[in-house]
């Protein structure tokens with residue numbers, strides 16, 4: 001990798017990793033003659049587990065730490081990485097992956113739920129590094145540019161996805177805190193000079209405990225600290241449970257427990273305990289004895305019941321049934337299997353779950369598998385307003401119309417673990433009443449909060465260089481697309497007020513004449529943007545890290561049906577390129593369908609788009625004209641694929657992911673054969689095209705006849721490579737031509 005210019009194609013998890021087994025051989029084959037080295041790196045959850053525990057494995061079982069390698073690579077100008085979605089594991093997922101690997105003969109240690117000695121604490125620390133969103137923050141050494149390419153947007157306008165109708169009397173609403181939360185307690189400071197800080201908790205008796213020290217901060221960096229008051233949170237949750245019951249709406253909780261891997265599981269746990277208040281009152285001590293930890297969801301409680309006697313278990317099960325019957329209706333993740341919104345913190349992730357609800361008439365599934373109006377509980381009020389504004393808009397104007405609506409590209413501040421999404425190593429559940437202070441190297445107190453036991457204290461940072469880069473990217477995109485750009489910043493919020501000062505300063509570095517650039521609070525920005533998209537007009541959202549995440553699911557899901565069809569570019573600050581595929585997740589439901597009926601409905605459109613921009617970047621950086629031609633012809637092939645309806649079908653016994661990859665090869669080869677800029681490529685691919693075209697019927701038949709039967713790939717997190725790879729490449733005819 002040191003010398004030959006290389007594109008790294010990541011191997012991840014679940015549906016995208018299945019798709020990779022079919023697509024990557026095609027990509028390698030098409031790029032081989034053009035002096036483009038394509039290598040893959042395994043950053044799946046399973047590989048990350050194995051890479052972090054070499055001391056428990058045999059020599060032959062050990063794997064390199066590919067994530068650490070890529071984490072270094074992204075800081076270099078020659079980085080060119082295609083990053084597919086990967087699992088951000090909640091604790092239950094992490095444990096399931098460990099168990100699976102153990103069963104496959106890897107002697108990984110158990111995950112210590114309650115570490116009691118130094119050994120277990122060290123092990124737990126190693127595992128927690130892998131938990132939650134542990135990949136993206138390492139690779140994102142740049143800000144983010146996410147948008148729907150024109151061809152994709154036009155396709156959605158011509159072939160709209162379904163949209164649930166919105167009624168004016170919908171009872172759906174967002175409930176969020178009005179005091180005591182992160183938003184209301186925030187304090188923000190811009191550092192005048194570089195320093196090193198420590199975070200200190202001092203209790204009522206004056207005893208000081210250092211929570212963190214030696215944290216170096218740069219000049220111009222913005223830091224903010226805040227708390228979520230436990231008392232205010234519990235009162236709020238209690239009121240919402242009551243109110244959901246009164247209003248006969250579903251109770252649903254929307255968090256980001258994967259990214260916010262310290263704070264949000266704690267909040268999740270409080271919600272479970274408040275929802276099942278009487279159950280915990282009656283059985284709390286039993287639950288404690290058997291080590292129930294509902295920060296990992298209500299599912300953890302159900303699992304732990306197996307440790308009780310049958311009588312006790314039945315008694316508790318009855319009480320659970322009573323609670324479910326007499327409490328408000330709970331939103332369901334899977335009503336057939338009785339999986340509620342409170343079962344697993346990674347089942348309902350706010351960026352995708354709120355847009356999915358808005359797309360579905362503001363409704364979620366109830367226990368009978370029917371749609372019902374919902375109370376969406378989003379405790380912290382920092383960003384909840386964008387969803388209530390959207391819901392109010394839909395109540396007033398009805399659902400959006402994908403055939404006419406405009407588009408909302410995003411420029412997101414993300415680099416170097418910006419803002420909330422970099423806060424988990426500076427987030428603490430407070431043990432006792434007192435205060436928490438941030439103290440600089442000279443002993444000055446930068447921020448101070450009074451705290452009570454159980455409050456969640458956190459600190460966020462954002463460095464100056466990423467902010468400058470973000471403002472520049474916003475101006476560049478506004479200019480390139482001639483589209484108004486709105487900075488979603490609230491001058492009344494402490495952090496945003498600091499950021500606004502910098503935005504106003506750095507905007508002066510650019511020629512903004514003729515551009516429409518505004519700064520609006522998130523709620524005003526939502527209203528402004530929604531009015532415009534309703535009328536078919538485009539608006540760039542320029543946002544911080546959390547809104548980047550939320551908005552790049554919200555708008556794509558409304559506009560395109562899924563965020564998987566987005567172009568998602570991360571221009572790395574040192575000149576390299578990170579090309580993410582789509583903006584969504586890894587679609588676990590797709591794996592289920594694949595193993596049940598050997599049909600993979602995953603659409604690799606995000607991968608096609610990412611590969612095209614990666615090849616273009618490669619061509620420019622390495623002065624490789626063939627790479628540019630490959631990029632342009634790939635885009636042509638993608639357009640043709642969409643126009644000819646060769647995307648995967650959702651239903652079995654029709655073209656699936658593998659079939660769509662065949663058509664991509666066919667159209668890509670055709671476009672290469674038809675171009676006139678490079679004779680060698682033309683000659684090579686004229687033959688490939690002829691072969692593929694001649695065998696179209698046979699290949700498609702081979703790809704479809706395998707479907708319909710269950711298939712065992714011997715593992716979920718670490719499926720058997722041979723079996724999976726063969727399953728994803730079932731057409732011998734295609735393999736021969738590609739090979």
Ligand SMILES: NC(=O)C1=CN([C@@H]2O[C@H](COP(=O)(O)OP(=O)(O)OC[C@H]3O[C@@H](n4cnc5c(N)ncnc54)[C@H](OP(=O)(O)O)[C@@H]3O)[C@@H](O)[C@H]2O)C=CC1
Nearest residue numbers: 085086087088258349352562564584585586587589602603
């Ligand atoms: N960048 C990353 O690495 C990210 C990873 N994640 C991880 O992904 C997992 C699941 O995330 P979740 O938030 O539930 O959402 P997903 O985006 O995986 O899925 C939501 C739904 O969107 C549709 N969808 C998504 N991608 C595609 C695609 N390529 N082709 C066709 N349809 C698609 C599917 O609808 P249908 O089922 O109707 O076909 C799917 O069920 C979690 O483990 C999460 O941690 C989440 C976000 C980003």
Ligand SMILES: O=C(O)CCC(=O)C(=O)O
Nearest residue numbers: 088133136258259549583
């Ligand atoms: O890293 C993750 O867990 C999720 C990332 C995500 O949702 C996004 O970047 O849009």
Ligand SMILES: [Mg+2]
Nearest residue numbers: 351549553583
């Ligand atoms: Mg997201």
